[in-house]
Amino acid sequence: MKKLIQLLCILFMIPIITNAQTIDKKWNIGFHGGAQQYNGDLGNGFYKTDMPFYGFGGLSFSRYIGSHLDANLLFTKGEVGYVKDSSKFHSGLSTVTLNLRFNLLGPQYSFRPYIFAGAGALLFADNPTVKDKSKIDYAAPSVGGGFNVQLSPNVMLNIQEMFLYSTNDNKDGVEENRNDAYLLHTVGFTFNAGKKRDADKDGIADRNDKCPDTPPGIGVDKNGCPLDKDKDGIADYVDECPDAAGITSLKGCPDKDADGIADKSDRCPDIAGSATLKGCPDADNDGIADLDDKCPNTKSEYKVDASGCPMDNDKDGIVNEDDLCPDKAGIAALKGCSDTDGDGVADNEDRCPAVKGTIGNKGCPEITKEDVKKITQIASKIFFETNSDKLKVASLVQLDELSEILKRYEAANLIIEGHTDSQGEDDYNITLSQKRTESVKTYLMSKGIMESRLTATGFGETKPIADNKTSIGRAKNRRVELKTSY
Secondary structure, three states: OHHHHHHHHHHHHOOOEOOOOOOOOOEEEEEEEEEEEEEEOOEEOOOOOOOOOEEEEEEEEEEEEEOOEEEEEEEEEEEEEEEEOOEEEEEEEEEEEEEEEEEOOOOOEOEEEEEEEEEEEEEEOOOOOOOOHHHEEEEEEEEEEEEEEEEEOOEEEEEEEEEEEEOOOOOOOOOOOOOOEEEEEEEEEEEEEOOOOOOOOOOOOOOOOOOOOOOOOOOEOOOOOEOOOOOOOOOOOOOOOOOOOOEHHHOOEOOOOOOOOOHHHOOOOOOOOEHHHOOEOOOOOOOOOOOOOOOOOOOOOOOEOOOOOEOOOOOOOOOHHHOOOOOOOOEHHHOOEOOOOOOOOOOOOOOOOOOOOEOOOOOEOOOOHHHHHHHHHHHHOOOEOOOOOOEOHHHHHHHHHHHHHHHHOOOOEEEEEEEOOOOOOHHHHHHHHHHHHHHHHHHHHHOOOOHHHEEEEEEEOOOOOOOOOOHHHHHHHOEEEEEEEO
């Protein structure tokens, strides 16, 4: 008995969390065996080891009432007796008791000591029947204690001591002043019964499940809620960053720079940036992240390459936006354009890019004084038939020579001006002078001079150079003037 008490103390001091009879599994059935001892008018057999033990078998039913309270119904059938010297007593004994059992520890512990109290009936017969009421006594009270040890989620070892105080005093054959009492030493196994209601099948009863709609197969905590290792309020199974606390809008991932890009996808997690640049800033707004930008202060109007530097197609050191000739290398003085003949006029504006000229002539050389003089002389020798735009034959020789001069200066333009005297109507004179300049133009074109180089304008009598009142003056006013220009 001393060892039994020591075992009870050890088990009581080392409770282990587990599952026991709970609100989900309210019923428990037990199968028991043990020994019964007597204490009455013949003597006291309680806890005596020098006397015969009388065995019994039992069946119990328990009903969960609360976390610390059960109702227990116990049936036993066996024998009871007492033998000492000449005093002896022996009888069959069947009992039925209903007890309220108070558990000292909650259902989460594997070792659960308890005490109980109740009442019951005792039937003294080897083959009991309820017809012979003289063989029936009542136990008032039935009290005791014991403990359950959880062996598995649904199986418990039960050890119990129950004291039954009889309401009568004659079943031992002696009737004196004190009633008889009986002690049942019980050991057995009990089994929890019932089905735990668990709609989402996560192992947590619905009554304790704070997240009753957890998807199947998802790990849950003791409250039935999906695991959340980083405690950010986003369950691990939907948290794309389960080990780092984050925000809902980023599916549980953190965003240190608060730019709306999760740190795991943010190339610049410590500096706010844009989604198009994967979370990196772009100070000069050229579309290249500062992290990759080799020219971080590019003007906003410049187009840039992959390194963030302004485009320079011809690699002449002048960016395309400032380069008037972006596809051909040039010099800074000419805004990126080349100057093949070195005359200071960019090739794109040089009428004579292969021949050194002057800026005033748009890159073409000056017409020699001799040729200028010759052109003036040719102009004075161009004549037409009277009142006609038909060139005289002698004039053709002069125009042939003019065409050769123009071919030497391919970029030079020629302005042909026609004038008349004041004889005749003004409109007629304007028309006649225009037709005569057109005749000169047409002839020069026939000699290979491009039309774009030739401008023919008739002024009629509007620009006289002499007095129209004299025949000499009128002769001077009837003229053709030739002017070169670039």
